[in-house]
Amino acid sequence: MAVIVSRRTKLQHWRAPLLVAALVPVAVPAFGQGPELRMLDQLEGGAWELRERGDGGVVQHLCLDNGRKLIQLRHPGAPCSSVVVDDKADEVTVQYTCRGRGYGRTRIRRESNGLVQIDSQGIVNGLPFSFSAEGRKVGTCGK
The missing domain is CATH 2.40.128 (Lipocalin)
Structure with missing residues (x-):
């Protein structure tokens, strides 16, 4: 049972960064500005x-x-x-x-x-x- 918990924990930690990385490119242009100066x-x-x-x-x-x-x-x-x-x-x-x-x-x-x-x-x-x-x-x- 310890092996299953360990795999699930690793899998959950692996998905979170991918989700964040997938959302960042979408959010940045929405808040971007025009050319400086x-x-x-x-x-x-x-x-x-x-x-x-x-x-x-x-x-x-x-x-x-x-x-x-x-x-x-x-x-x-x-x-x-x-x-x-x-x-x-x-x-x-x-x-x-x-x-x-x-x-x-x-x-x-x-x-x-x-x-x-x-x-x-x-x-x-x-x-x-x-x-x-x-x-x-x-x-x-x-x-």
């Missing part, structure tokens, strides 16, 4: 002006063909790995690391597809940075 892809391309808040009020001009470029303003073009911390319809937060060059954490809030608020901080070339800026589309890019 979709809000940044909706920003208008063209000439943008970034006006930093604070004492200096530094103004930076850039030709924006992709809103994702706003994430790494202090590490432009650097190959960095990133983690999406928060991804909402009108606000994203991304933390990124550029090996040997530093890292940053950027929060971008969209007011419209041509107006955003940016807060970023981190380390670039061994020195800390922190800034808040308003980004506004001001026209088309010149050639």
Whole structure:
């Protein structure tokens, strides 16, 4: 009789993981989201002006063909790995690391597809940075 109980117990333990494994692929797509950082892809391309808040009020001009470029303003073009911390319809937060060059954490809030608020901080070339800026589309890019 001990042999029968043992076989039944082994069989029951074997079925439970299969049942769970069979249900997981069905459940995941039902709770899935759309592509990450979709809000940044909706920003208008063209000439943008970034006006930093604070004492200096530094103004930076850039030709924006992709809103994702706003994430790494202090590490432009650097190959960095990133983690999406928060991804909402009108606000994203991304933390990124550029090996040997530093890292940053950027929060971008969209007011419209041509107006955003940016807060970023981190380390670039061994020195800390922190800034808040308003980004506004001001026209088309010149050639």
